[in-house]
Amino acid sequence: MISVEDYGKYETAWCPGCGNFGILNSLKKALVACGLAPHQVLLVSGIGQAAKTPHYLKANVFNGLHGRSLPVAIGAKLANPELTVIAESGDGCMYGEGGNHFLAALRRNVDLTILAHDNRVYGLTKGQASPTSEKGFVTKAQPHGAFAATFNPVAVAVTMGASFVARGYAGLPEHLAGLIAQAINHRGTALVDILQPCVSFNKVNTYTWYKEHCYTLAEDYDPRNHAQAIATALEFGERIPLGVIYKKEEALFEDQFPVLQNGPLAGQEVSREGLRQIMQGYL
Numbered sequence: 036m037i038s039v040e041d042y043g044k045y046e047t048a049w050c051p052g053c054g055n056f057g058i059l060n061s062l063k064k065a066l067v068a069c070g071l072a073p074h075q076v077l078l079v080s081g082i083g084q085a086a087k088t089p090h091y092l093k094a095n096v097f098n099g100l101h102g103r104s105l106p107v108a109i110g111a112k113l114a115n116p117e118l119t120v121i122a123e124s125g126d127g128c129m130y131g132e133g134g135n136h137f138l139a140a141l142r143r144n145v146d147l148t149i150l151a152h153d154n155r156v157y158g159l160t161k162g163q164a165s166p167t168s169e170k171g172f173v174t175k176a177q178p179h180g181a182f183a184a185t186f187n188p189v190a191v192a193v194t195m196g197a198s199f200v201a202r203g204y205a206g207l208p209e210h211l212a213g214l215i216a217q218a219i220n221h222r223g224t225a226l227v228d229i230l231q232p233c234v235s236f237n238k239v240n241t242y243t244w245y246k247e248h249c250y251t252l253a254e255d256y257d258p259r260n261h262a263q264a265i266a267t268a269l270e271f272g273e274r275i276p277l278g279v280i281y282k283k284e285e286a287l288f289e290d291q292f293p294v295l296q297n298g299p300l301a302g303q304e305v306s307r308e309g310l311r312q313i314m315q316g317y318l
């Protein structure tokens with residue numbers, strides 16, 4: 036029987052009160068609820084406070100370059116479909132530096148989970164505006180307020196027809212654990228954008244602010260209705276919906292590759308003669 040203790044307990048470098056703690060606990064609970072043992076899970080991240088999350092739980096880990104978690108996660112899943120692959124990083128890493136990879140991943144629909152810790156600021160580098168910062172957000176680097184429009188990752192993902200799109204909140208850990216478990220069990224690319232207070236550098240989107248603005252979607256909300264999902268995803272301001280906003284069944288990227296039908300690449304024979312013929316074609 037797997038328990039949260041199997042995923043270990045480590046000292047962290049996070050500030051006391053950081054929303055990352057709630058997300059880490061929810062992730063562990065979700066992995067246990069999915070019946071996954073640490074050796075079955077690969078966590079891939081980039082750079083940032085959120086991207087340190089895989090350091091603080093016992094599983095397979097790949098910590099790479101800023102913004103580059105998704106290409107690694109996709110490659111790992113294609114090479115070994117038996118792994119449960121989770122790409123986890125902050126809003127800067129996932130949507131800023133990793134923005135192009137984010138869009139490409141949504142188009143492909145590889146069977147993996149994206150957890151974006153969305154504190155709406157660059158935490159590790161001490162508080163610059165990120166793509167999800169509110170337009171006008173004042174920081175030391177943006178003393179006149181951020182000039183760029185606010186990126187809405189949930190609306191982008193729903194509009195692109197991503198196969199599973201949810202928004203959670205670090206301050207509602209039980210609800211968040213349920214969303215992460217659903218995302219892991221979903222067959223396809225599942226995005227959970229997780230609203231996360233950064234108590235040191237975001238003094239606008241605080242625990243109190245989220246309490247006043249967030250609400251959970253009603254029981255009878257139908258996440259399969261695309262038009263309704265777009266309207267729900269665009270609702271971000273006075274009221275912010277939490278829950279599974281959109282989901283659908285969609286063919287997996289990996290199911291369309293003939294070579295992957297013979298099991299993990301790592302377990303397949305390499306034909307030296309076949310390779311020689313390919314090389315010959317370029318000479």
Ligand SMILES: Cc1ncc(C[n+]2csc(CCOP(=O)(O)OP(=O)(O)O)c2C)c(N)n1
Binds near residue numbers: 084126127128154165
């Ligand atoms: C290519 C590249 N650009 C910039 C940096 C510097 N850098 C490191 S972490 C970071 C921001 C992290 O913010 P976010 O992803 O939102 O994570 P958080 O720390 O808020 O959890 C930046 C800009 C880097 N390491 N590599």
Ligand code: SF4
Binds near residue numbers: 053085158
């Ligand atoms: S700077 Fe912000 S995101 Fe980073 S650990 Fe501290 S509170 Fe958390």
